[in-house]
Amino acid sequence: MQLSTPVVALTTIDIQNIETDHGAVILITDGLGANYINPEKIPYALDGNPLEKPDVKNISAFAKDGLQAFSVLIPSTKGENGHSVIVTGNPGATTAMIAYNDATIYDIARDNGYIMFAILEKGDTAELIDKQDITIHDSTTSINDPQMKVVLNNFPDQPDNDMILDVEQIFKEYAILAPTYIQQYKEGEIERYNAYNLWGIETSLKVIEMMEQYPDQKYILTTNIGAIDAAGIYRRNEGYVECIEALDIMVQPLIERTEDNDLAFILTSDHGMAFQSTDGRGGSKSGKYATSPEVLQIPFIATSSNIERKFIREQIGQEDIAPTILSILDLPNELRFSAGDSFASKRYVNFKILLPENGSVSISSKEIVLKAEDDSEYIFYGLEPDKEYSITAELSGNDEQVYERTVFADSDKIIRFNEDKETGEKENMIPKGTRRTIGSIFIIIINMAGLVMIFRVIKS
Numbered sequence: 001m002q003l004s005t006p007v008v009a010l011t012t013i014d015i016q017n018i019e020t021d022h023g024a025v026i027l028i029t030d031g032l033g034a035n036y037i038n039p040e041k042i043p044y045a046l047d048g049n050p051l052e053k054p055d056v057k058n059i060s061a062f063a064k065d066g067l068q069a070f071s072v073l074i075p076s077t078k079g080e081n082g083h084s085v086i087v088t089g090n091p092g093a094t095t096a097m098i099a100y101n102d103a104t105i106y107d108i109a110r111d112n113g114y115i116m117f118a119i120l121e122k123g124d125t126a127e128l129i130d131k132q133d134i135t136i137h138d139s140t141t142s143i144n145d146p147q148m149k150v151v152l153n154n155f156p157d158q159p160d161n162d163m164i165l166d167v168e169q170i171f172k173e174y175a176i177l178a179p180t181y182i183q184q185y186k187e188g189e190i191e192r193y194n195a196y197n198l199w200g201i202e203t204s205l206k207v208i209e210m211m212e213q214y215p216d217q218k219y220i221l222t223t224n225i226g227a228i229d230a231a232g233i234y235r236r237n238e239g240y241v242e243c244i245e246a247l248d249i250m251v252q253p254l255i256e257r258t259e260d261n262d263l264a265f266i267l268t269s270d271h272g273m274a275f276q277s278t279d280g281r282g283g284s285k286s287g288k289y290a291t292s293p294e295v296l297q298i299p300f301i302a303t304s305s306n307i308e309r310k311f312i313r314e315q316i317g318q319e320d321i322a323p324t325i326l327s328i329l330d331l332p333n334e335l336r337f338s339a340g341d342s343f344a345s346k347r348y349v350n351f352k353i354l355l356p357e358n359g360s361v362s363i364s365s366k367e368i369v370l371k372a373e374d375d376s377e378y379i380f381y382g383l384e385p386d387k388e389y390s391i392t393a394e395l396s397g398n399d400e401q402v403y404e405r406t407v408f409a410d411s412d413k414i415i416r417f418n419e420d421k422e423t424g425e426k427e428n429m430i431p432k433g434t435r436r437t438i439g440s441i442f443i444i445i446i447n448m449a450g451l452v453m454i455f456r457v458i459k460s
Helices: 057-064 079-088 105-111 161-183 190-211 227-234 236-260 318-328 432-459
Strands: 011-014 023-029 067-073 115-120 134-138 148-152 219-225 264-268 297-303 310-312 349-364 369-383 388-395 401-408 413-416 428-431
Touching: 023 190, 023 236, 023 318, 057 236, 057 264, 057 297, 067 318, 079 105, 079 318, 105 115, 105 219, 105 318, 115 161, 115 190, 134 161, 148 161, 161 190, 190 219, 190 227, 190 236, 227 236, 236 264, 236 297, 264 318, 297 318, 349 401, 401 413
Parallel strands: 011 369, 023 219, 023 264, 067 310, 115 134, 115 219, 349 413
Antiparallel strands: 067 297, 134 148, 264 297, 349 369, 349 388, 388 401, 401 428
């Protein structure tokens, strides 16, 4: 066990060696329904006829190596709300919620030294852009006339300026290149849709390649691919399938590049796609489409050095994605509005313990006793999962307080020793001197009761 030097009132305790990725690439594929890539499912049109499924060899192989959840239920069919839910962990999230401090995965990552890049073809709300260090986005969201704009934000603790400028240069070059990707194909051809997606993937690859020059900097790259959604609407089921199959080919080098650079790779979607019939146009937002399982169920697939292979069959929610991403990156889930739970499968769990003021913390089980002191925030990395731990915290003030709690380690936890947010109840918080006095009184009472019983026995 090693104790690191406290940094900004935070002490970290490494109980075992854990492998945390250097960052993450989050690929949000607009309009990709889980039933179209889930090998166990058959998608159906609204008229009851089965639909053609794409052949996704690369995505399937990628899914088998990581964490698979093909039954992630979305709370809303509005695309911008789906993006908001993914990054906040709140099922009722809107773009306005993103703007709050500590509302998104990006806020939590930034507090832990990450920087953020985004390549957005469709999910380009101002609030989401404001959370990134630098963004390139399609201001028209038009496959026929893409107009890519680069937005650079200045944050107080922004790292190496040369690195930000390097990414900005890449984004400016690819902003100029974007129209050339699609103009070689006629308007309406499926190749134009595929070229639009290819631009997003190749821009991502270029950023990851450049970041190899800065091996000490952790980052999150969010890439939003928009053509699958549009293909379903305008090119029917046939074009939708072709666009997914083309993406399956494009995504392979991106997966390989993330593995080579110790990055987690995450694939998900804002919503799925439904079709009126096998040859009808698709949709997701209007009443007749919005209640279809093909729209409401999205995929979540992730690979990372610290998660185990797992196929999740039970129903989970889109609001669970943000806590899961934080767990994969070993970041504490301090999302301000989150209502979700992590479903990441790791061989260990982490506890973040918060005290109202400086003090000491001890964690014990049958096998271990850990203690750290002289801080108000602690993170214990690498606890054995599926065990019960007793946690005791003692404050350092004149009126020494002792807090106690028993916690079952089924997932990463944040343990606050103060007023409970959900119930309003207080922790087991009793001053040390009072605890000793109460204990003495109880001993006296027990002894007196024993004497009374003995006297009665003798008298009888």
